[in-house]
Amino acid sequence: MTEIFTLSLRQLLGRWRVLVILLLAAMPTLLILLIRALGEAELAFEGEVIDLIIDGMVIGGILPIVTMTLATAAFGNELEDKTLYYLVLKPVSRVSIVLAKLLATLVVAVPLVVASGVVASALVGAETQTLGTLALALAASVTTYASIFTLAGLLTPRALAYGLVYVLVWEGLLSTIVSGVRYLSVRGYTLALLHGLDEESFAAFEQRVIEFPAAIVGTGVVIVAFFLLALYRLRTMDVP
Amino acid sequence: MSGPTVSQPLLEAHSLTKHYGQTIALHDVDMHVREGITGLLGPNGAGKSTAMKLFLGLLQPTAGSATVLGEKPYENIAIRMRLGYMPEHDCLPDFMTASEFLSHMAQVSGIPAKHARTRAADMLRHVGLDEERYRHIKEYSTGMKQRVKLAQALVHDPVMVLLDEPTAGLDPGGREEMLQLVRRTGKDFGINIMLSSHLMGDVETTCDRIIVIEGGAIIEEGAVSEFTQETETFYIDVDDRREEVIAALEARGIKTRISGGSVVVRLHRDEQLDDIRDALAEVQARLRRLAPSRGELSDIFRRSTG
Amino acid sequence: MSQAQGEIYDLGYQHYDGPRGGRMQAVRSLWVNSFRTTVGLGRGARAKILPVLMSLVVIAPPAVFLVLAAVVGSGKLSHADFYEATSILLLLFAAIIAPELLIPDRRNGVTTLYLVRPLTAFDYVAARWSAFLTVALLVTLFGQVLVLIGNSLAAEQAREFLQENWIDIPRFILAGVIITAFVTTIPMAVAAFTERRAYAAAFVIAVFVITTPMSGLLTTEWCERSVTFAVESGEIVEEAGPEECRRITGDYAKWFVLLDVGRAPTHISDMVFEDDTPDDASILVAELPPAVPIAWYGLLVIGPGALLLWRYWSMKI
Numbered sequence: 001m002t003e004i005f006t007l008s009l010r011q012l013l014g015r016w017r018v019l020v021i022l023l024l025a026a027m028p029t030l031l032i033l034l035i036r037a038l039g040e041a042e043l044a045f046e047g048e049v050i051d052l053i054i055d056g057m058v059i060g061g062i063l064p065i066v067t068m069t070l071a072t073a074a075f076g077n078e079l080e081d082k083t084l085y086y087l088v089l090k091p092v093s094r095v096s097i098v099l100a101k102l103l104a105t106l107v108v109a110v111p112l113v114v115a116s117g118v119v120a121s122a123l124v125g126a127e128t129q130t131l132g133t134l135a136l137a138l139a140a141s142v143t144t145y146a147s148i149f150t151l152a153g154l155l156t157p158r159a160l161a162y163g164l165v166y167v168l169v170w171e172g173l174l175s176t177i178v179s180g181v182r183y184l185s186v187r188g189y190t191l192a193l194l195h196g197l198d199e200e201s202f203a204a205f206e207q208r209v210i211e212f213p214a215a216i217v218g219t220g221v222v223i224v225a226f227f228l229l230a231l232y233r234l235r236t237m238d239v240p
Numbered sequence: 241m242s243g244p245t246v247s248q249p250l251l252e253a254h255s256l257t258k259h260y261g262q263t264i265a266l267h268d269v270d271m272h273v274r275e276g277i278t279g280l281l282g283p284n285g286a287g288k289s290t291a292m293k294l295f296l297g298l299l300q301p302t303a304g305s306a307t308v309l310g311e312k313p314y315e316n317i318a319i320r321m322r323l324g325y326m327p328e329h330d331c332l333p334d335f336m337t338a339s340e341f342l343s344h345m346a347q348v349s350g351i352p353a354k355h356a357r358t359r360a361a362d363m364l365r366h367v368g369l370d371e372e373r374y375r376h377i378k379e380y381s382t383g384m385k386q387r388v389k390l391a392q393a394l395v396h397d398p399v400m401v402l403l404d405e406p407t408a409g410l411d412p413g414g415r416e417e418m419l420q421l422v423r424r425t426g427k428d429f430g431i432n433i434m435l436s437s438h439l440m441g442d443v444e445t446t447c448d449r450i451i452v453i454e455g456g457a458i459i460e461e462g463a464v465s466e467f468t469q470e471t472e473t474f475y476i477d478v479d480d481r482r483e484e485v486i487a488a489l490e491a492r493g494i495k496t497r498i499s500g501g502s503v504v505v506r507l508h509r510d511e512q513l514d515d516i517r518d519a520l521a522e523v524q525a526r527l528r529r530l531a532p533s534r535g536e537l538s539d540i541f542r543r544s545t546g
Numbered sequence: 547m548s549q550a551q552g553e554i555y556d557l558g559y560q561h562y563d564g565p566r567g568g569r570m571q572a573v574r575s576l577w578v579n580s581f582r583t584t585v586g587l588g589r590g591a592r593a594k595i596l597p598v599l600m601s602l603v604v605i606a607p608p609a610v611f612l613v614l615a616a617v618v619g620s621g622k623l624s625h626a627d628f629y630e631a632t633s634i635l636l637l638l639f640a641a642i643i644a645p646e647l648l649i650p651d652r653r654n655g656v657t658t659l660y661l662v663r664p665l666t667a668f669d670y671v672a673a674r675w676s677a678f679l680t681v682a683l684l685v686t687l688f689g690q691v692l693v694l695i696g697n698s699l700a701a702e703q704a705r706e707f708l709q710e711n712w713i714d715i716p717r718f719i720l721a722g723v724i725i726t727a728f729v730t731t732i733p734m735a736v737a738a739f740t741e742r743r744a745y746a747a748a749f750v751i752a753v754f755v756i757t758t759p760m761s762g763l764l765t766t767e768w769c770e771r772s773v774t775f776a777v778e779s780g781e782i783v784e785e786a787g788p789e790e791c792r793r794i795t796g797d798y799a800k801w802f803v804l805l806d807v808g809r810a811p812t813h814i815s816d817m818v819f820e821d822d823t824p825d826d827a828s829i830l831v832a833e834l835p836p837a838v839p840i841a842w843y844g845l846l847v848i849g850p851g852a853l854l855l856w857r858y859w860s861m862k863i
Contacts, residue, residue: 329655331655351564359562513664523831
């Protein structure tokens with residue numbers, strides 16, 4: 001399993017791809033440094049800053065897109081290059097294969113996304129405990145998307161395309177307009193987790209959250225269910 | 241467009257040179273390709289593909305010129321309607337049927353839609369893909385794909401078609417089928433062909449004329465019959481007076497060539513061996529080696545590619 | 547293939563003596579092929595899913611509006627607002643479908659076959675580009691027609707409404723061209739530089755999704771009331787002064803509004819419609835000379851367009 005893990009990790013870390021993803025993840029920090037450099041206003045961890053940087057940029061953009069790109073590629077590239085066949089021939093259980101692929105995605109995506117949000121928040125003076133909460137919620141959110149899109153990569157070669165439609169239309173538009181959608185939205189869960197863990201710091205999300213327990217259950221169910229579905233798919237599919 | 245006459249070469253290169261940065265792919269090549277099937281023989285990296293791409297107008301020459309029916313294809317792209325090209329590498333879409341793809345390619349080559357469909361169907365029949373023409377190309381075997389590649393090069397009825405390593409990647413059976421198709425294209429369809437290969441067997445059995453190319457230069461050319469007729473090639477190594485030996489041989493009507501320090505002669509009659517003896521005696525050269533070598537193409541190829 | 551060969555021989559090879567079109571015919575054929583590929587024609591049911599889904603995504607909002615207008619008989623959606631709302635969806639449509647026209651050709655080596663035929667690299671790119679533009683434009687205009695019908699249904703006199711507002715038709719066609727040229731060129735340029743379709747789409751979407759909140763924060767308005775203290779009959783009294791608002795980046799804000807690249811074409815379409823329902827972004831853009839957003843739009847179309855052409859012009863076959 002370690003072998004598959006390191007191999008998958010190397011596949012994910014194409015030179016240009018990593019560079020682009022790093023640049024994307026650095027955007028919140030660069031933005032804050034820019035505003036500081038202009039020196040027209042003092043930023044604090046509140047209101048618009050949380051709304052636009054944490055929700056708008058990180059949770060609504062960087063987090064899903066980075067995670068989806070990596071997670072769909074985990075099996076998608078193997079299918080596209082017709083190498084999955086060799087992988088399933090190895091004397092390794094299917095559970096280990098799915099787990100190795102998922103972990104490879106997480107090992108890259110979690111630190112990147114967490115750093116992306118936490119560094120920016122620390123720069124505008126968020127407290128240590130708030131930063132911890134933020135890191136936890138972002139990591140949970142990355143794991144949820146990763147679980148969903150590891151399965152998607154096994155289902156269709158156009159997984160990332162469908163993923164982008166889903167993120168933009170479902171998570172981006174519908175979950176902000178139709179409140180019921182938030183019960184079936186990773187973004188909805190993430191905002192509720194943040195608000196539930198630290199109501200004071202994340203008061204900005206007050207109007208847009210579902211119940212805290214629902215978010216916890218939702219996150220857990222999605223992660224486990226999609227992992228099992230991916231496992232089932234790998235067991236039953238015709239590997240080309 | 242009137243049919244080309246024998247006096248006007250189909251393809252012509254004058255001091256054709258192509259550099260890729262520091263690498264010299266083709267250097268000062270003169271070439272005249274006439275009707276029939278011409279083989280371009282040489283090892284990988286000899287400059288065969290580069291020569292073809294220059295004739296197709298895919299590349300611009302660094303110096304010199306490449307012309308097709310008297311036109312420069314890089315400048316006058318309309319001449320490409322009269323050319324067909326089968327690249328060495330994969331060049332087929334996955335999600336199109338062979339029928340649809342060929343019809344499309346015929347149209348891109350200037351044939352109106354209604355004629356293109358008929359041409360596509362005919363061409364697929366000629367290459368033996370009648371049954372499978374409504375299947376997606378993705379599902380084809382290597383041999384079938386190779387035949388679609390040939391068909392797309394012929395679908396617009398070109399005057400000349402350039403086939404870059406048409407047998408690459410095929411098993412012996414598939415290779416023979418492909419070469420047979422190439423022969424039929426040349427002989428029965430009356431389409432002129434330039435075929436490149438690094439395999440002697442391919443050109444020996446298929447071509448009328450052969451151009452041997454290596455290191456970006458032409459090192460030998462002639463009719464296949466010239467190479468394969470009952471001739472014997474001899475290598476003559478002398479310690480000294482090589483120039484005088486050559487002069488004496490030429491005086492006796494024996495053509496000579498220098499290769500790797502040896503004087504190479506091609507003999508058509510056994511009596512010519514006596515002429516060699518006389519020539520050596522006349523100039524009093526010290527003979528080190530007089531070795532025969534069967535006059536087969538594979539031999540030339542081995543020599544020329546060292 | 548051996549069994550039927552005797553018969554094949556008998557049919558014989560026929561040379562083609564019919565008419566031959568030149569470059570125009572080649573470009574036209576490539577255009578038709580591009581159009582079919584875009585909508586997924588002749589490629590099986592699976593290839594149609596994404597084009598159909600994406601068209602629905604763009605058309606759904608005006609369709610919902612139309613139904614509401616017909617049933618409730620109220621509401622008005624301006625053509626300019628429709629573009630503002632759907633430009634990101636159109637971009638999504640283009641980012642996912644447009645790379646389909648360039649990347650598979652390069653991956654499969656088909657590009658070579660096109661370039662040895664009587665067309666240039668420029669012709670190839672132009673045919674692909676304009677075919678996609680046409681599809682995107684058709685989808686967009688369909689949406690606008692739905693909006694127009696919805697608006698006239700909601701109006702008291704549909705005929706009168708149309709007579710008064712016919713000018714919107716040429717306007718939304720012009721604005722449609724402006725927006726679709728934008729959403730077509732950028733994904734195609736990105737697709738010229740990557741070998742996997744999905745990455746091209748993800749990159750484009752990522753840039754557009756995150757520049758919106760970035761520009762939002764950079765142009766945030768902060769309002770403060772200055773408070774003055776006065777002593778009035780022995781007591782200290784607070785007096786609220788006038789509210790003072792300023793942008794987080796001060797005078798630079800009007801430039802940072804341009805960072806929201808997704809809005810670049812809608813600033814121009816707002817000019818076409820002479821839209822006077824300003825939101826925050828258009829208030830700031832209005833502070834700039836009109837040449838600036840126009841130049842910015844031009845740069846975002848011509849720049850990627852030039853890169854795209856350069857890439858194909860200098861491609862090593």
